[in-house]
Amino acid sequence: MNDATPVETAARGTVRTLSTKELPLLREHLLRLDPASRHDRFNGFIDSGFIVRYAAKCVSDGTIVVAYFEDGVVRGAAELHQPDLSPVSLPEIAFSVEACVRRKGVGSLLFSRLIEKARALNYQKLRITTGAQNEAMRALAHKFGANLTFRHGESTGSIDLRKPTPAGTEATATPVDAMRALMGINRAWWTAVMKMYGPGGAT
Numbered sequence: 001m002n003d004a005t006p007v008e009t010a011a012r013g014t015v016r017t018l019s020t021k022e023l024p025l026l027r028e029h030l031l032r033l034d035p036a037s038r039h040d041r042f043n044g045f046i047d048s049g050f051i052v053r054y055a056a057k058c059v060s061d062g063t064i065v066v067a068y069f070e071d072g073v074v075r076g077a078a079e080l081h082q083p084d085l086s087p088v089s090l091p092e093i094a095f096s097v098e099a100c101v102r103r104k105g106v107g108s109l110l111f112s113r114l115i116e117k118a119r120a121l122n123y124q125k126l127r128i129t130t131g132a133q134n135e136a137m138r139a140l141a142h143k144f145g146a147n148l149t150f151r152h153g154e155s156t157g158s159i160d161l162r163k164p165t166p167a168g169t170e171a172t173a174t175p176v177d178a179m180r181a182l183m184g185i186n187r188a189w190w191t192a193v194m195k196m197y198g199p200g201g202a203t
């Protein structure tokens with residue numbers, strides 16, 4: 001039995017997967033990262049040209065992007081990169097949350113949604129790589145059961161999706177998601193009522 005409680009978040013935005021047409025929003029989000037965050041995200045100093053090429057590659061290679069939106073702007077992203085053709089290759093995941101919405105549970109929310117997505121695709125393990133000094137990402141990965149080991153200035157680890165999700169990290173809805181779901185239920189209820197009692201409905 002799984003008695004864990006879902007991810008707690010103070011975030012007020014919504015989370016959803018980007019369609020291929022929306023992937024330029026990933027580029028805009030990554031370009032907004034400040035230099036230190038860019039460095040942490042890509043484990044090195046990179047320029048805007050790199051980000052533009054990187055985002056274009058995500059469109060062409062089938063990367064899945066789960067995005068956190070606030071006021072219509074993507075402020076956080078979780079990327080699920082397909083494994084390459086080698087038999088030992090694992091799908092790789094990466095995260096970025098803009099500084100203005102950090103430490104509110106957005107990274108955790110994106111992580112839990114990405115795990116759901118990966119399970120739905122029947123992946124059994126995910127790989128994560130981050131800079132050895134990246135305390136925030138190490139804490140986030142650790143929370144989701146990753147054991148990171150240090151090598152060549154990088155921390156690398158994997159998440160075994162066959163194991164139960166650690167307590168407190170199940171996917172949940174943000175307040176706005178929950179409100180939308182409620183509105184959907186209300187709409188469905190009124191549609192059913194109208195069908196029964198409205199014009200042409202049951203008498």
Ligand SMILES: CC(C)(COP(=O)(O)OP(=O)(O)OC[C@H]1O[C@@H](n2cnc3c(N)ncnc32)[C@H](O)[C@@H]1OP(=O)(O)O)[C@@H](O)C(=O)NCCC(=O)NCCS
Binds near residue numbers: 094098137
């Ligand atoms: C790593 C990152 C995605 C975390 O996003 P976030 O929205 O702040 O994460 P959360 O608020 O969900 O926090 C997750 C956990 O990490 C911990 N944490 C977050 N930032 C931390 C920091 N700077 N130092 C130590 N722990 C930190 C939180 O306390 C939380 O643990 P808790 O739930 O037990 O309290 C964000 O800092 C980021 O985008 N950094 C720059 C890009 C990057 O480093 N990407 C990783 C490369 S894969």
